[in-house]
Amino acid sequence: MTSTHKVGAIGAERPYGVLHAKEPGSAFTKCGQRAINWPVFWDRPFHAQLKGACHKCATGVRRRRGEVTADLYATNPASDAQ
Numbered sequence: 001m002t003s004t005h006k007v008g009a010i011g012a013e014r015p016y017g018v019l020h021a022k023e024p025g026s027a028f029t030k031c032g033q034r035a036i037n038w039p040v041f042w043d044r045p046f047h048a049q050l051k052g053a054c055h056k057c058a059t060g061v062r063r064r065r066g067e068v069t070a071d072l073y074a075t076n077p078a079s080d081a082q
C-alpha cells in the first residue's frame with residue numbers, strides 16, 4: 001500500500017487520502033499514476049474493500065487474486081484536495 005501522505009506518530013503512521021495499490025519495485029500505481037515519491041505502507045496489504053480504495057486499483061487487484069499481499073497502498077495529493 002502506498003500514499004502521498006503519512007499521518008500519525010512515528011512508527012504508527014497510516015495512509016491519508018485515496019488508497020492505491022502499487023507493486024514492489026514499480027514506480028506506478030495499478031491505475032497508472034506515477035507514485036515514485038509516495039509513502040509506501042509495506043505492512044498494509046491493499047484490499048478492494050478498504051474504505052477509500054481507488055476503484056481502478058481495486059479492480060486491478062481483484063484480477064490478480066493470490067498476489068494481493070504483494071500490493072501496496074498509495075494516496076494521491078491531487079485527489080486529497082477535492
Ligand SMILES: [Zn+2]
Nearest residue numbers: 020031054057
Ligand atoms: Zn489507483
